[in-house]
Amino acid sequence: MAETTKDELVQLIKRFGAFLTLKMSNLFPISLDTLDSRSVGALAGLAVAMFFTWRLLRSPSGTRRRQPKRQAPAPSSSGASSHSNAPIIPSGVSSSSEARAQNVIDEFFQPVKPTLAQIVRQKLSEGRKVTCRLLGVILEESSPEELQKQATVRSSVLEVLLEITKFCDLYLMERVLDDESESKVLLALEEAGVFTSGGLVKDKVLFCSTETGRSSFVRQLEPDWHIDTNPEIIFQLARFIKYQLHVSPIRSERAAGNVFNSPSLEQFFGCI
Structure with missing residues (x-):
């Protein structure tokens, strides 16, 4: 649902940019022959700014994390665990996260001292x-x-x-x-x-x-x-x-x- 909303927002920005470009060309009819070096630089800067703005808005929804391919466990005669390819999470990170979560729960449910x-x-x-x-x-x-x-x-x-x-x-x-x-x-x-x-x-x-x-x-x-x-x-x-x-x-x-x-x-x- 979040990705769909972001895609719709990007399409809306694209349409608005095309509409704005059309209107600007109608209001300021110019040709490449009449542009001087300063005008060309200004237009180029505007184009670059619009491009990076579009990429910034598009990147959260457009890019997706690639899921690592699951590999079949190699046969082993030593009886090793079939979960050897699972990602290893440091125990300290997990325990600290659980401790912080538990502290939040304890504070939330702490009884209120009576007056x-x-x-x-x-x-x-x-x-x-x-x-x-x-x-x-x-x-x-x-x-x-x-x-x-x-x-x-x-x-x-x-x-x-x-x-x-x-x-x-x-x-x-x-x-x-x-x-x-x-x-x-x-x-x-x-x-x-x-x-x-x-x-x-x-x-x-x-x-x-x-x-x-x-x-x-x-x-x-x-x-x-x-x-x-x-x-x-x-x-x-x-x-x-x-x-x-x-x-x-x-x-x-x-x-x-x-x-x-x-x-x-x-x-x-x-x-x-």
């Missing part, structure tokens, strides 16, 4: 409401006594936390010893930019004076997920909450089939 938003949705099993304690999960501090001095948001958890607020209805909660501790926690969250995404507001940061009070918050909110560091609360809520994440540096046996373990919140989502 953090996709990971969060997958890990949370499309859960829409999440409750989470602050100490040891969101904050560097691990006890209410430390909150009386300072409150520091863990930088490594910030990206995951903000992604959860975009997808889920998130409530943060913690036991504190005084009002000053509450103010320190809210200020630390605000300076970290937790409230700027629009998914989390200060009214969804809850404080209580006992561990039992935090457990009561969770049961009243009825979340799809609860995240905590206290194994006792995890155990108490296992019957009431669909899923729970126990954040602890020490991996413990799962208290129930709906309880997961991770050293940190960000590690649970594969961010470390």
Whole structure:
């Protein structure tokens, strides 16, 4: 099909050249007797240019590779292979070509790395409401006594936390010893930019004076997920909450089939 198209193109060019020559002769009637040396040279140059242009267009379609004649295998008593006349292809060329082709295939079918938003949705099993304690999960501090001095948001958890607020209805909660501790926690969250995404507001940061009070918050909110560091609360809520994440540096046996373990919140989502 390709050769036929090229032949048709060459014939079209020939016809156009003949037509153009006829028109030029009609417009400029000249004879060889009236041509000077400069005119003859110009016409000769034009003829040579047209000839090589025609050969260039004709050569891909006009020339064909000659197939080597197959020779009958010479009889041999030594049992040599009958394919001795087959062309020999260097093994390096074949192997390198196959390797490049395989690399292209591997790159094409390489799985696309999921985004953090996709990971969060997958890990949370499309859960829409999440409750989470602050100490040891969101904050560097691990006890209410430390909150009386300072409150520091863990930088490594910030990206995951903000992604959860975009997808889920998130409530943060913690036991504190005084009002000053509450103010320190809210200020630390605000300076970290937790409230700027629009998914989390200060009214969804809850404080209580006992561990039992935090457990009561969770049961009243009825979340799809609860995240905590206290194994006792995890155990108490296992019957009431669909899923729970126990954040602890020490991996413990799962208290129930709906309880997961991770050293940190960000590690649970594969961010470390």
